[in-house]
Structure formats: structure tokens, C-alpha cells
Amino acid sequence: MAVQWDLYEMYLALLQAPLYHLIIEGLLMVWVAWLLLRKPKIRKPILTEKEQEELITDWQPEPLVPDTTEDHPALDPFVVEGKVGKYVCVNGRxxxxxxxxxxxxxxEDKNMEDSAVECVKKYGVGSCGPRGFYGTVDVHLNLETRLAEFMELEEALIYSYGFSTIASAIPAYAKRGDVIFADEGSNFAVQKGLEASRSDVRFFKHNDMKDLERLLEAQSAKELKNGKNGKPVRKFLVVEGVYMNSGDICPLPEIVELKSKYKVRLFVDESISFGTLGRHGKGITEYYGIPADHIDLIMGSLEYAIPSVGGFCVGTSYVVDHQRLSGLGYCFSASLPPMLAAAAITAIDTMENDPDxxxxxxxxxxxxxxxxxxxxxxxxxxxxxxxxxxxxxxxxxxxHNHDGQLLRQIANESMKRGLxxxxxxxxxxxxxxxxxxxxxxxxxxxxxxxxxxxxxxxxxxxxxxxxx
CATH class of the missing domain: 3.90.1150.10 (Aspartate Aminotransferase, domain 1)
Incomplete structure (x- = not known):
């Protein structure tokens, strides 16, 4: 009944509308229908045979790649032969x-080679899939246990690639709406992890704790202004033990103080500091005498001090276990080849047996x-x-480019002279x-x-x- 009444009202409104109004609307509807239904006519230019030949003759294809400059490193490659140890054979020198x-x-450690060879004989060269899908072998679990024991923390988790360790661990915890404070001198893996997190990233000047505290203070003031009605904000702080891009060591004692003062979660990339700093090579925490459990998550690589492949995260069981379902590089990448995990275990044994x-x-x-x-x-x-x-x-x-070219020439000249x-x-x-x-x-x-x-x-x- 209601529908019939609505149609009746529309009919009355139509009768009351001016005639010119109805004519204009009708013409507009016809015009729109014509635009939608018509097929556009494509007028193809008609060229004579002579014109076609001239166009074909004059046509010059664009290069698939840009021209290479005469000083490009790819034109003068270095060929490395044999093992890359204390000495390396480059172009026969x-x-x-x-x-x-x-x-x-x-x-150059023979024990690492032997352990890798024995593991190949037992497991082969591959791991068959990600850790959660037939890719976990007992040596993976043994390596995680050894890493946790070496760092004196509860649990460790290994990845199959060092870069993806850092780039996966950060977005496994930090999400959209969170705030991350990061050093301007962070390496590229850290940068990609920050980008993947989609968090609000705020960079402080390299190793400048006053600038970091200024940013932390501003964030605290913002939260205080919003009061109880504001949405709780999770805050993270990401630094490196030793910065790859500068060779500087982070001032961890001051960072830990700011962490406690402003209630932020601290992540440390120890890719370089692991196995190099501290009396027993346990990294930046041992170097400064700070308990490792003061750091929320320690990330590291197995491709530097330990000459294997992959990376690891170590911390409390509650924190580390979260990555088993949230670390993209862990969940979706084929696991570390067993022979490389066995070699890493041997390297840790060597580090423990010879702390000198x-x-x-x-x-x-x-x-x-x-x-x-x-x-x-x-x-x-x-x-x-x-x-x-x-x-x-x-x-x-x-x-910038000229400086780089001069340094490259110095490196090439050094290579010719035996360095x-x-x-x-x-x-x-x-x-x-x-x-x-x-x-x-x-x-x-x-x-x-x-x-x-x-x-x-x-x-x-x-x-x-x-x-x-």
C-alpha cells in the first residue's frame, strides 16, 4: 500500500512539472544514452607506401637499458677465486x-667445514620448506638452544637470511598507530623493517641522546594532553650495537635509562656487535656490563662473526615466540639449510671454548x-x-658522486697493490x-x-x- 502511495505522489509531481522542464530532462536522458551506446569511430591515417617507408627508415628504437658510463664498475669486474679468508685471490692476485x-x-676454521660436510651427508643440502611446514630439523632447534644459552636469555629464533631477520622482526611487533624512534644512521635492513611496520617513525640525530630525549619528551607531552580519552600509544626504540654505516657504538647505558624513563620497548640490532664486543663476545650488553634482559629484543646476523647464513632473535620466551606466527621472514621463507645451522653451532662452540x-x-x-x-x-x-x-x-x-669515484679509484689501486x-x-x-x-x-x-x-x-x- 505504501509503495502504491509513493508512485501516486511521483505521478502528481510529474503532472505539476513545467513542460519545458520535462522536455529538457528527456533530451538529456537521450543524449546520455547516445553517449553510452555509440561506438567511437577511430580514424586511421592513410599513409602512402612512400610515407610508410620513410617512417620505418627514420624510426630509432629506444635502448632497453640506459647507456653505461665508461667508469662503471660492471665494465671492470673483480673475479674472486678460492676461499675468502685472511687473504683473497682477486683477478689472480x-x-x-x-x-x-x-x-x-x-x-678458515677446519672444524666448521667438517661439521657442515657431516650434516650434508645426513640431511642433504636443503630444508624442504618453511619452519612451520616440514622445514624444521633438529639442528635448527639445537642452534636456537645454543644461541639462547650463549646470550643467557630464555629463547632464540633463527631466520634463513640475515637481512630478513631485521626487516621481519620489527613489523612483527610494531604496527600502524605505534610510534618508533630510530637512529638516522640505521642500516638499510632496519629502514625496511620500519617501513614495513607502517608505524609513525621519528628519527633522531645519530647517537644524539639529547635529540632522542627531546622526541620522547614531545611524545609524552602529547599523550598527557590527550589525557584519558586518548588512545594508548605503544612506543618502540630501535638502535644498532655497532652501526654498519658509520662504525660507531651506541651509548647503551643512556639508552636504557631513557627506555625506563619514558616506557619504550627497546630493540637492538647486534649484527656486528655479536661475536665482537664484550669479554666473551656476547655483544653490546656485555661490553657495557648491562644485563641482556634489559633489552626487549636482540636481533642479530649469522653472516658476520659467525661465517654462516641467516639471522636470529633472542629474548624472553613470551616475546620471541610471538614471531613464530608474526615474523614474515620466518613463516614464509624456506628454513636455514641444516649444514649452515650445524656450522653455526660449531662456531658458537669455538667462541665458548676460546674466549681469548x-x-x-x-x-x-x-x-x-x-x-x-x-x-x-x-x-x-x-x-x-x-x-x-x-x-x-x-x-x-x-x-657525492665525485667523492665516490675517487674512493673507488683508491680501492682499485689498493687491489692492484695487494690490499x-x-x-x-x-x-x-x-x-x-x-x-x-x-x-x-x-x-x-x-x-x-x-x-x-x-x-x-x-x-x-x-x-x-x-x-x-
């Missing part, structure tokens, strides 16, 4: 190796730092106890804060004083040859 992250010299290796590494780091400080044409960056050192031009040209060093590589268009070009040198505990003298002499001669 044996070079002292200060380029690869073999801090403890375990690449960390004293040897620390001595080399300090001697290398002093020796590099004597270079006049290059400026040294990084902490004296860190195994990663950065050398930048003492007199910059003012152009393997590299220019630190970055994704220029993707880096949040692009570091200055630098030569990145890596300490190795097997280096002797004669090795260090040789390295400094080659660097001096290479700088003179390129910059003079």
Missing part, C-alpha cells in the same frame, strides 16, 4: 683481505684504528673497539639518510702488526697515486 666481515677468522679470541680481535681493532688515524688524505670514522672502520676523503670535493678494500655501497634512491661515500675496512683477529703496516703503506701509496 693474492690480496690481504680487509673487505669481508670475517671478524674472528672462522671462515675476543681479546685478540679487540687488540687488532684498536691497532688498526690507530694506524688508520695516521693517514693524512683520508679521515677515519668509527669507534676504536668496533671491527668496522670507515675512511672518507679528508678534503671532500663537495660532490682488498671496498667502497661502501648504498641504494642511493632508497636510503632514508644517504651516508657520505667511504672506504669500509673490516678488522680480522688474524691480522698481525706486519699486516697492518702493509695495509697502511698500500693505502698511503694508493691515495698519493690517485689524489696527487
Amino acid at each position: 693474492d690480496c690481504l683481505n680487509l673487505a669481508t666481515h670475517n671478524y674472528l677468522g672462522l671462515v 679470541m675476543f681479546l685478540d680481535l679487540n687488540n687488532v681493532c684498536r691497532k688498526l684504528h690507530i694506524a688508520l688515524s695516521s693517514l693524512h688524505q683520508l679521515r677515519l670514522g668509527g669507534h676504536r673497539d668496533a671491527p668496522v672502520k670507515h675512511l672518507r676523503l679528508a678534503k671532500s670535493t663537495g660532490c 682488498a678494500v671496498i667502497v661502501a655501497s648504498y641504494l642511493d634512491q632508497s636510503e632514508r639518510f644517504l651516508p657520505q661515500p667511504s672506504l669500509r675496512l673490516v678488522a680480522n683477529r688474524l691480522l698481525t702488526e706486519n699486516d697492518l703496516d702493509k695495509a697502511i703503506k698500500i693505502l698511503e701509496d694508493s691515495c698519493t697515486a690517485v689524489l696527487s
Whole structure:
């Protein structure tokens, strides 16, 4: 009955409408229908055969890739042969190796090779799938147990790739609506983890605790202003034990104080500091004498001090276990090959049985730092106890690309003279804060004083040859 009444009212309104109004609406409806139903006529230009031949003759296809500059590294590649240990064979020449992250010299450890070979004989080379889908082998569980015991924490979790460890662990906890405070000098893996979290990321100046506290204070004031009606905000703080892009060590005692004062969750990337800092190589917490359980989550790599593949997260069982369903790199990537897990276990055993290796590494780091400080044409960056050192031009040209080209020439000249060093590589268009070009040198505990003298002499001669 109600529907009939509505139709009747519409009919009365139609009768009362002016005639010109009805005509205009009718024409508009016909025009819209014509636009929708008509087929557009595509007029093809008619060309004569002569015109067609001229167009074909003049046409020049665009290149699939842009032209390569004459000084592009791809045109003069370095070919590495054999094992990459204290020495590396590059283009047929044996070079002292200060380029690869073999801090403890375990690449040349025979026990690691033997354990990997035995594991291949038992399990083969693959792991058949992700950890949750037929990819878990007993050596994976053994490695997680050994890592937790070594770091004196409750539980550990391993990933099959070091980069994905950091990039997966951060977004496993931080989500949209959360706030993350991160150092401007963070490495690319940390940056991708921050981006994947979709959180509100606020960067503080590199290792500047006053700037960090300023941001934390501003966030606290904002929350206080919103009062009880405001939505609770989870806050995270992400730092590195030793920063890959600078070689600096984070001021962990001050960071822990700010963590407690402002109630933030602290994540530390110990990819470089694990196995290098502390009396027993347990990282930045042991270096400063701070209990490891003061850190909410410790992330690290098995591709530096431990010459294997993969990464790990370690902390309380409550925190770590969350990643088994939330860590994308853990859930959806094939698990670590068993032979590499076995090699990592052997490396941890070696580190526990010979703690003096960390004293040897620390001595080399300090001697290398002093020796590099004597270079006049290059400026040294990084902490004296860190195994990663950065050398930048003492007199910059003012152009990022030109500085990089000069440093690359110095690296190439050093390679020809028997010293393997590299220019630190970055994704220029993707880096949040692009570091200055630098030569990145890596300490190795097997280096002797004669090795260090040789390295400094080659660097001096290479700088003179390129910059003079």
C-alpha cells in the first residue's frame, strides 16, 4: 500500500512539472544514452607506401637499458677465486683481505667445514620448506638452544637470511598507530623493517641522546594532553650495537635509562656487535656490563662473526615466540639449510671454548684504528673497539658522486697493490639518510702488526697515486 502511495505522489509531481522542464530532462536522458551506446569511430591515417617507408627508415628504437658510463664498475669486474679468508685471490692476485666481515677468522676454521660436510651427508643440502611446514630439523632447534644459552636469555629464533631477520622482526611487533624512534644512521635492513611496520617513525640525530630525549619528551607531552580519552600509544626504540654505516657504538647505558624513563620497548640490532664486543663476545650488553634482559629484543646476523647464513632473535620466551606466527621472514621463507645451522653451532662452540679470541680481535681493532688515524688524505670514522672502520676523503670535493669515484679509484689501486678494500655501497634512491661515500675496512683477529703496516703503506701509496 505504501509503495502504491509513493508512485501516486511521483505521478502528481510529474503532472505539476513545467513542460519545458520535462522536455529538457528527456533530451538529456537521450543524449546520455547516445553517449553510452555509440561506438567511437577511430580514424586511421592513410599513409602512402612512400610515407610508410620513410617512417620505418627514420624510426630509432629506444635502448632497453640506459647507456653505461665508461667508469662503471660492471665494465671492470673483480673475479674472486678460492676461499675468502685472511687473504683473497682477486683477478689472480693474492690480496690481504680487509673487505669481508670475517671478524674472528672462522671462515678458515677446519672444524666448521667438517661439521657442515657431516650434516650434508645426513640431511642433504636443503630444508624442504618453511619452519612451520616440514622445514624444521633438529639442528635448527639445537642452534636456537645454543644461541639462547650463549646470550643467557630464555629463547632464540633463527631466520634463513640475515637481512630478513631485521626487516621481519620489527613489523612483527610494531604496527600502524605505534610510534618508533630510530637512529638516522640505521642500516638499510632496519629502514625496511620500519617501513614495513607502517608505524609513525621519528628519527633522531645519530647517537644524539639529547635529540632522542627531546622526541620522547614531545611524545609524552602529547599523550598527557590527550589525557584519558586518548588512545594508548605503544612506543618502540630501535638502535644498532655497532652501526654498519658509520662504525660507531651506541651509548647503551643512556639508552636504557631513557627506555625506563619514558616506557619504550627497546630493540637492538647486534649484527656486528655479536661475536665482537664484550669479554666473551656476547655483544653490546656485555661490553657495557648491562644485563641482556634489559633489552626487549636482540636481533642479530649469522653472516658476520659467525661465517654462516641467516639471522636470529633472542629474548624472553613470551616475546620471541610471538614471531613464530608474526615474523614474515620466518613463516614464509624456506628454513636455514641444516649444514649452515650445524656450522653455526660449531662456531658458537669455538667462541665458548676460546674466549681469548675476543681479546685478540679487540687488540687488532684498536691497532688498526690507530694506524688508520695516521693517514693524512683520508679521515677515519668509527669507534676504536668496533671491527668496522670507515675512511672518507679528508678534503671532500663537495660532490657525492665525485667523492665516490675517487674512493673507488683508491680501492682499485689498493687491489692492484695487494690490499682488498671496498667502497661502501648504498641504494642511493632508497636510503632514508644517504651516508657520505667511504672506504669500509673490516678488522680480522688474524691480522698481525706486519699486516697492518702493509695495509697502511698500500693505502698511503694508493691515495698519493690517485689524489696527487
